[in-house]
Amino acid sequence: MKKMTYAEAIRDGIRQEMKRDSAVYLCGEDVGKFGGCFGVTAGLVDEFPGRVLDTPITETAIIGSAVGAAAVGLRPVAEIMFVDFTGVCMDELFNQAVKMRYMFGGKAKVPLVLKTICGGGVAAAAQHSQCMEAWFTHIPGLKTVMPATPADAKGLMAAAIRDDNPVIYIEHKQLLGLGGDVPEGEYLVPLGKADIKRPGTDVTIVAWSWMVHRALAAAEALAKDGISAEVIDPRTLVPLDKDAILASLAKTHKLVIVHEAVRTSGFGGEIAAVAAEEGFDLLDAPIKRVTAPDTPVPFSPVLEKAFLPDEGKIIQAVKELF
Amino acid sequence: MQLAKENLLAFYQTMVTIRTFENKAAELFAAGKLPGFVHLYIGEEAVATGVCANLTAKDYITSTHRGHGHLIAKGGKVDLMMAELYGKATGYCKGKGGSMHIADVDLGILGANGIVGAGQPIAVGAAFACKYQQNGAIAVCFFGDGASNRGTFHEAMNLASIWKLPVVFVCENNMYGISNCQRDHMNICDISDRAAAYGVPGVTVDGNDVVAVFEAAAEGVKRARQGDGPSLIECKTWRWRGHFEGDPATYKNPEEQKTWLQKDPIPRLAQKIIELGHAGEADLANIADAVKAQVAAAVAFAESSPDPVPADVLTDVYAGQ
Amino acid sequence: MTTVGIVANPASGKDIRRLVAYGTVFDNLEKVNIVRRIILGLAAAGVDKVIYMPDYYGIVPRALEGLSSRDRPLFDTVPADIPLTCTQQDSAAAGAAMRASGAGCIVTLGGDGTNRMVAKGCGDIPLLPVSTGTNNVFPAMLEGTTAGLAAGVVARGLAGGEPVVRRTKKLLVVKDGAPADIALVDAVVLDGAFIGSRAIWDIEPIRQIVLTRCEPHAIGISAIGGQLAPIGPHDDRGLAIELGDAAAAVLAPIAPGVVVPVSYRGYRALAIGEHVPVASTPCVIALDGEREIEVRAGETASIRLTFDGPLVVDARAALTAAAAAGVFRLPAGSPAQT
Numbered sequence: 001m002k003k004m005t006y007a008e009a010i011r012d013g014i015r016q017e018m019k020r021d022s023a024v025y026l027c028g029e030d031v032g033k034f035g036g037c038f039g040v041t042a043g044l045v046d047e048f049p050g051r052v053l054d055t056p057i058t059e060t061a062i063i064g065s066a067v068g069a070a071a072v073g074l075r076p077v078a079e080i081m082f083v084d085f086t087g088v089c090m091d092e093l094f095n096q097a098v099k100m101r102y103m104f105g106g107k108a109k110v111p112l113v114l115k116t117i118c119g120g121g122v123a124a125a126a127q128h129s130q131c132m133e134a135w136f137t138h139i140p141g142l143k144t145v146m147p148a149t150p151a152d153a154k155g156l157m158a159a160a161i162r163d164d165n166p167v168i169y170i171e172h173k174q175l176l177g178l179g180g181d182v183p184e185g186e187y188l189v190p191l192g193k194a195d196i197k198r199p200g201t202d203v204t205i206v207a208w209s210w211m212v213h214r215a216l217a218a219a220e221a222l223a224k225d226g227i228s229a230e231v232i233d234p235r236t237l238v239p240l241d242k243d244a245i246l247a248s249l250a251k252t253h254k255l256v257i258v259h260e261a262v263r264t265s266g267f268g269g270e271i272a273a274v275a276a277e278e279g280f281d282l283l284d285a286p287i288k289r290v291t292a293p294d295t296p297v298p299f300s301p302v303l304e305k306a307f308l309p310d311e312g313k314i315i316q317a318v319k320e321l322f
Numbered sequence: 323m324q325l326a327k328e329n330l331l332a333f334y335q336t337m338v339t340i341r342t343f344e345n346k347a348a349e350l351f352a353a354g355k356l357p358g359f360v361h362l363y364i365g366e367e368a369v370a371t372g373v374c375a376n377l378t379a380k381d382y383i384t385s386t387h388r389g390h391g392h393l394i395a396k397g398g399k400v401d402l403m404m405a406e407l408y409g410k411a412t413g414y415c416k417g418k419g420g421s422m423h424i425a426d427v428d429l430g431i432l433g434a435n436g437i438v439g440a441g442q443p444i445a446v447g448a449a450f451a452c453k454y455q456q457n458g459a460i461a462v463c464f465f466g467d468g469a470s471n472r473g474t475f476h477e478a479m480n481l482a483s484i485w486k487l488p489v490v491f492v493c494e495n496n497m498y499g500i501s502n503c504q505r506d507h508m509n510i511c512d513i514s515d516r517a518a519a520y521g522v523p524g525v526t527v528d529g530n531d532v533v534a535v536f537e538a539a540a541e542g543v544k545r546a547r548q549g550d551g552p553s554l555i556e557c558k559t560w561r562w563r564g565h566f567e568g569d570p571a572t573y574k575n576p577e578e579q580k581t582w583l584q585k586d587p588i589p590r591l592a593q594k595i596i597e598l599g600h601a602g603e604a605d606l607a608n609i610a611d612a613v614k615a616q617v618a619a620a621v622a623f624a625e626s627s628p629d630p631v632p633a634d635v636l637t638d639v640y641a642g643q
Numbered sequence: 644m645t646t647v648g649i650v651a652n653p654a655s656g657k658d659i660r661r662l663v664a665y666g667t668v669f670d671n672l673e674k675v676n677i678v679r680r681i682i683l684g685l686a687a688a689g690v691d692k693v694i695y696m697p698d699y700y701g702i703v704p705r706a707l708e709g710l711s712s713r714d715r716p717l718f719d720t721v722p723a724d725i726p727l728t729c730t731q732q733d734s735a736a737a738g739a740a741m742r743a744s745g746a747g748c749i750v751t752l753g754g755d756g757t758n759r760m761v762a763k764g765c766g767d768i769p770l771l772p773v774s775t776g777t778n779n780v781f782p783a784m785l786e787g788t789t790a791g792l793a794a795g796v797v798a799r800g801l802a803g804g805e806p807v808v809r810r811t812k813k814l815l816v817v818k819d820g821a822p823a824d825i826a827l828v829d830a831v832v833l834d835g836a837f838i839g840s841r842a843i844w845d846i847e848p849i850r851q852i853v854l855t856r857c858e859p860h861a862i863g864i865s866a867i868g869g870q871l872a873p874i875g876p877h878d879d880r881g882l883a884i885e886l887g888d889a890a891a892a893v894l895a896p897i898a899p900g901v902v903v904p905v906s907y908r909g910y911r912a913l914a915i916g917e918h919v920p921v922a923s924t925p926c927v928i929a930l931d932g933e934r935e936i937e938v939r940a941g942e943t944a945s946i947r948l949t950f951d952g953p954l955v956v957d958a959r960a961a962l963t964a965a966a967a968a969g970v971f972r973l974p975a976g977s978p979a980q981t
Contacts, residue, residue: 025454048455056484065444068461069451071432072382072442095437096444103423104433105416140639164641182457289533325837385849510655511700515670524668526657535841541662555660597939598836600927 001181007040009150009182010171013157014041014077015221016186019260021075024087024161027053028062028079028115037081038117038176063089063114067097070112075161083118083170097166098141109164117171119210119260119307121156124173126296129304131209131261136168137237137270143167143191144237148212150180152235155189163191172210192239196248200230203318204248206271207258208234211309215258218268218314227318237267242274248276249282254274256288256310263291288317325533327352327600331530331609333375334595337367338610342617343400345631347390347407347421350621351567354571356407358420363391368587369494372535373462373555376543376591377391382430382461383449384441387422387492388561389434392464397429403585404620405627412627418638420488431460438499441465449489449546450611460488460546462539465565468499470513471475479552488546491522491554494529495563499532501573517554529557530587533594560585646692647685647798648723648741648749648768649739650734650761653700655753655775658933663844665900669775671700675751677773677787678706681750684791686716688970689799694744696737697722699729702752717963721836731760738764747798748956750790755781755863755931759827762813762953769797769808769954780828781811781931785958792965793958802964806957811876812855813952816928816936817918818944826930827953830946833927833934841933844898846905850926852884853919853946863932867895871910876955881913881948885922894976913948920945 004012017022028036032054035042055062059080066078080086086093093114100108126143136144145160145167147153153171160167197212198219207215212233219229230248234241245285246299251256255275257268268289275287290309299302324548344362351360352548363370366388374383374395385392393403397435398414406413406424414424425433435441443538445463452459469475470493482489497504504511517524527534535557542553560582595601637643656669685693689902693716695703707720720845723740725733734753738761741749751772758772758781771794772782796802814826831843832851843849843864856876857868868874868882870893887906892906921944923930928936928944938944965971 027547028364051484056480058477058481060442060474061446061481064474064478065447065450065481067382068382068432068444068447068449069454071427072448072451074454075449076447091440092443096435096440100425100433101641102638103415103419104425104427105414105418107415108425108427109641111641141394143640205595505699510671511653512671514657514661515672517666518668518670523661524657525659525662526654527659527840531839533837534841536657537840538662541659545662555662594836599940 002184004150004182005176005177006150006153006178007038007176009154010040010157011044012155012182013040014044014161015047017158017161018051019080023073024075024077025051025053025056025079026079027066029055029057029081031079037077038173039308040171040176045184059085059088060092063092066094066112067100067110069211070110071100071108075111075114077115077161080114080116082128083116084127086116086131086132093142093166098139100132102141105112110166111164113160114166114168116168117173119172120172120297120304122302123173123299123301127301129297131259133170133237134261134265134267137267141166142193143239145169145235146209146237147171147189147235148175148209148233152189152195153181154182156191156235159188159191162188168193170209174210178194182318187300189235191236192241194232194234194241194244196230196244197233198229198231200228200252202228203321204230204232204245204252204255204258205256205258205314205318206232206234206245208237209260211258211260213313214309214311217311218318221311221315222318227322240274242278245271245274246279246282249279253282253284255283256314256317256321258314259289260292262294263289264294266291285321288321290314290317325536329375330591330595330600331538333371334591334606335609335613336371337532337591338399339613339616340367340370340394341391341588342613343394343403346617346621348563348567357409360407360421360567361388361565362563362567363388365582366494366496366559367391367585368532369492369529369557370534370561371463372532373492373539375536376539377462379429380457380459382432382445382446382459384432384445384461384463385434385438386441386464386469387434387438387523388466389424390421393424393426393431396431398424398426398431400617401620401623403511405624408624408627409629410624410627411630412623416634417630437472439465439469442474442478444468444483445489446487449482449487450485452488458547460490462490462492462542464494466494466499466508467493467495467497467504467513469507470516479517479522479554482552483520483522486549486551488528488540488549490546491552491553492539493556494559495556496559498561498565498574500565512556514554514556521551522554524554524556526556526558528589529559530585532587532591611637644688644692645690645799646694646744646746646908647794648737648746649678649681649693649703650737650749650751650753650757651696651702652734652753652757653698653702655757659840660842660844660898664898667899671702671907674702674775675705675709677752678702679710679776679847681714682706682788683714684788685779685795686718688792688795690718690795692719692721693701694721694723694741696733697725697727698733699727704726712791731756734760735763738762740862742766742768746885747800748794750794751782753782754779755828758782759825762827763825765953767954769956771797771958778858780858780865781969783958789962793961795826796970797950797956801968801970802961806860807960807964808954808956809877809950810950811948811955812881812948813871814853814855815840815947815949816927816930816944817947818936820939823936823944824930828856829930831864831929832921835927836925836937838927838934838937843929843932843934844901846897846903849886851919851922852886853913853948854882855948857882860897862896864897866897867893867905870895871907872912879915879950882910883913883919884910893937913963915948915950
């Protein structure tokens with residue numbers, strides 16, 4: 001084990017795979033000399049000459065070219081600086097990357113990682129703070145990965161790169177400096193395997209990305225009030241580890257879903273539907289969702305605080321079930 | 323440019339194959355045998371033929387919604403294509419793609435595409451892979467006049483230029499983006515003029531003269547293989563049919579249509595072959611008959627092939643499924 | 644009524660020499676801009692009417708549309724009444740239409756190829772050729788405004804005669820006994836059977852060259868002759884060169900950025916009226932830089948030097964003559980522009 005930040009762990013995951021496979025390359029805006037907008041890819045340009053490429057500001061061509069390169073045998077890690085910018089390369093992602101295999105009758109594979117970052121809390125306002133994961137989960141053929149800890153960040157990055165499908169790997173700004181133990185050497189976290197971040201018996205809280213930590217803080221506070229909350233981090237939304245969620249529900253019979261994304265058509269709705277369809281008999285209370293409201297992300301720190309789900313809102317939602 | 327008899331006869335065979343395939347597709351569509359949309363390449367055969375004659379199976383192409391000609395010229399098999407048009411399990415895409423998504427990655431065909439302009443950055447990526455792997459291959463991107471208005475064109479040209487990638491952009495200017503003629507959808511007449519904005523050489527050639535296309539493409543391909551970067555070749559041509567089968571194309575000027583029909587690339591080449599004494603009319607008729615039989619066999623193959631089974635809807639979404 | 648013609652070829656400057664060599668990129672927007680300057684020069688020179696070649700891009704209408712209202716000329720600007728074929732035939736037809744409508748001068752924008760076509764139709768209307776093509780020997784690099792002023796004074800008859808307007812030579816290609824086409828600068832016989840992408844950039848298939856002028860400072864085929872026996876546009880002779888493997892060679896700029904050794908078997912001066920037979924068939928004859936004529940096996944062809952090419956305006960001489968005559972000197976009391 002080695003202490004690392006989330007940012008260092010992402011870099012370590014990329015490094016591990018670039019060392020292992022010369023078909024892996026990294027490209028994106030300012031990922032090279034500048035080391036990435038948040039410093040995540042710092043130094044890789046020197047470690048891997050010719051394999052870390054600064055692109056112009058050209059999201060369409062970043063993902064479009066990554067699709068072409070992946071279809072003919074490379075394994076691009078293509079960065080879109082903020083998830084908010086994926087609108088500019090959406091056709092390349094949802095009509096090209098993910099559909100090639102199906103449209104071509106299974107005769108192509110597109111091992112492409114779209115690396116990007118989401119999330120609020122830094123007063124970056126409405127075009128640099130969003131959580132768009134629900135968009136991506138609605139695209140068959142794509143996998144959606146959202147790590148919450150340094151170890152998961154490394155292992156999921158490595159697994160995403162090795163996957164033969166397009167994967168969107170969404171980091172969170174709030175987590176970049178988070179420290180934690182990360183396995184040294186080759187480390188992979190399989191896609192589609194949830195992690196119980198805190199075991200508990202009275203209520204299941206499903207949360208991902210930054211919200212895992214807010215859920216953990218809430219669980220800590222709830223424990224003092226005698227409520228034992230189990231915090232499940234699916235880690236990947238597609239594929240979704242339904243079994244882990246249902247197994248937890250079998251124990252707690254109560255479900256609270258927390259996500260930073262806005263409420264309507266958020267991925268929480270999907271998890272609630274899974275629970276209702278496949279775990280109806282396990283539930284003994286209504287399902288609760290703690291989410292951002294259906295508004296753009298505001299700029300003012302005061303407004304943004306009101307917008308974001310937090311420990312207090314989670315605690316309140318849980319307590320409404322008891 | 324010295325073209326041997328074999329080259330010219332190969333051009334002829336390819337162009338006639340495309341024409342025959344497309345005429346058959348039109349007939350089958352009209353008879354209600356083909357589901358979905360079909361966009362035909364009739365009249366533009368010289369472009370795909372002249373360009374692809376410079377490529378090997380290791381080179382890549384990206385195609386368009388009007389892709390049958392590119393596929394045939396790059397070596398695609400007409401029986402698998404026809405079965406795909408029918409939506410059969412034996413088709414190129416097992417019936418999951420249809421006319422607009424036929425691909426043969428092993429032949430370097432990275433797919434027809436239902437999104438106008440989408441092939442441009444994909445070709446750039448394939449060209450990047452060729453350069454990255456130093457495998458000597460190149461990519462060719464076919465696209466139309468309409469697609470040169472897309473943002474993909476701008477981003478693809480720019481990236482290809484700054485990374486000096488081995489890609490040839492081949493613009494098939496057939497003068498129409500669906501119902502809009504070129505003068506209504508752009509304020510320039512030569513799309514090759516756009517190349518200068520990216521520091522890329524751009525040329526315009528007669529897209530109904532297979533030899534002119536071949537010569538220009540040979541130079542673009544040579545440039546790409548030598549590591550000298552991308553080029554843009556605009557081939558002026560004409561879409562004989564409507565945008566899709568069933569479109570009566572009432573927006574076209576009948577006089578213009580008449581003029582262009584007289585520039586049919588196939589008789590132009592045939593006449594040349596005969597003049598040069600490479601073949602007689604009977605020889606060319608034999609080629610055409612053989613092609614006709616091949617296309618008829620493709621139809622028979624398609625019609626006798628099984629449909630996909632309903633369970634197939636769920637396969638091929640993810641690799642390693 | 645003083646009329647000036649404008650033939651601006653939208654297709655010049657696009658050919659394959661941008662790919663195989665380093666040919667000038669001349670987009671049509673710049674041609675529009677040059678035409679604006681020409682029009683304003685013509686207006687200042689007192690021209691009454693402009694007749695122009697219509698084209699698919701609309702170079703002249705766009706030029707007019709883009710002029711600021713302050714600069715709009717008061718003269719009529721009308722398209723030549725020709726069927727628009729969007730081929731080089733339009734230039735020849737426009738030249739003929741301008742001749743028929745009594746133009747006093749025709750300003751051409753293009754390369755050698757454009758002028759060759761206009762010359763087929765314009766008869767003895769003097770040409771003022773402005774270079775916007777690729778291999779340009781015939782037209783000069785001229786600023787549009789002064790080209791317009793020069794064309795205006797010639798058309799108005801305020802300057803004329805030698806050295807302002809001079810006769811040039813031409814080459815007449817005769818195929819199976821009948822005149823087939825002309826060239827203003829060079830006719831080149833190549834091995835091969837295809838017109839294809841038209842331009843010439845490779846010396847290897849060239850067998851014979853016939854030149855009206857041999858200019859060491861020119862770009863293109865004329866430069867080869869320039870290295871062997873310089874001949875000016877007004878000298879009463881031309882040159883025939885036979886190429887092929889031989890000990891003798893010169894280095895010549897045959898296309899933009901393409902300076903290559905050219906081996907030749909021999910060359911000889913041509914007298915006016917002399918024929919050069921095409922040595923072997925099948926072959927292709929390129930005229931002023933572009934492959935134009937296919938000569939099939941069994942056909943015969945020859946190239947003849949004549950001294951009845953188009954009249955050409957020397958803009959510098961025209962404006963020098965105009966200055967000497969005080970054409971642009973304003974009467975006392977005229978409002979000075981500030």
